Amino acid sequence: MIRIALLVAGKDLRIERRSRVLLWQVLPFGVMALVLCGLALGPNHAGNSSAGPGLFYLVMLLVTLLMINRSQVIEGSPGTRASVATLGLDPAGVFLGKALALAVELWLMSIVLLGGAVLLLHTQFSGTLKALPSVLVIVTALAAAGTLYGALSGGGQGPATLLPVLSFPAFAPLLIAGERSYFDALHGGALWQWWLISLVALAAYLAIGILLYGVLEES
């Protein structure tokens, strides 16, 4: 399972590096969304507003949806799906590999967008740095849940509009925990309960994905 996971993750990341969709399409979109959030807050409120963490996670949600769709489209051609199906890959390994590749992409994206939040939303640098580990855990859980729901919504062959609707109930607790932990990191609150929720959610989505990804692929 681990061998297949690393193989699939390596393949997805290589395709991403080659196609540069993340760099030239998703990243500019995320930065533009952050700029608009900064403009919406205005110069007088940006540094003092408590909306910064929520706006950061709103942008991360939009970016995550784009990246999940992209991750599924890679496998989307019927010929490719049939060919790869005849390789008989372990579905749990495929799930872990795709989730790992998506997580790596989201880690990079979240680091850039956290820098953007400091610059454009004027969130405190030290508090943002303190929030970084929790952000990485949250986006990893988003990657796991997103890979599962990406397959559920048609695996790149179904309508792209279905993914946000289906995945929202799974993403909502993660986004709330992420926003709260970022807020507490900025304002000196306790972080451990949000860490706990994030880690439990991550473990749960990984376990569900390992168990169900094969069933979703078959359907």
Add this chain to the structure above:
Amino acid sequence: MSSPSLVVELHDAVVLVGGFPLLAGVNLDIERATLSVITGANGAGKTSLLRLLGGLVPLSSGTGSASGVDLKSGDLRELRRRVGWLGHEGSFYDDLTVRENLSFAAKALGRPTDDITRVLERVGLSSRADTQAKRLSAGQRRRLGLAWLLLRRPEMWLLDEPYATLDDEGRTFFDQLIGDVVASGASVIVSAHDPLRSEALAPRTITLAGGLVADDQS
């Protein structure tokens, strides 16, 4: 119970997708190590039959086996490992190079990647080894698909309209390679709009119409 000399046995095989019968009761036996060509008009069920034999769509009713695996109660994942699929729309990752695509397939199967150079030479793609698949011509993409199958060495080859968009040289190359594959003991089932030109291959030609076998000529 399937006969060991048969690679395909179908009895009243029905495939339904969304309630629509893609195959409406196919009866068919195919011997091992033979070449069979499935012909028929668009929508006759050629691709659906290949997908059924590859374990890519479930058997809705009837009985059957492919490559020794029961299509009703057997492990379809195991069947897929035994077959090779070449679709007419391209069967690999466009952003990866020719060599990377083959390396992915070899590693997925736990096989050494040493064979890749030999296989590329066999299909005439050595000079394109480091070219992205999306930059290949239609004929070269077919050759990459064949290289993928040669690397895997499946028991049963399922080729969905492999001659589409091929020129004369490409068709001749395909005919030669298919002949070699059959001679090596694998079974090849090809879907095509028209019967094969090559008389040397002497294939069995099965004509489908409306999801049923309309004609069967050895």
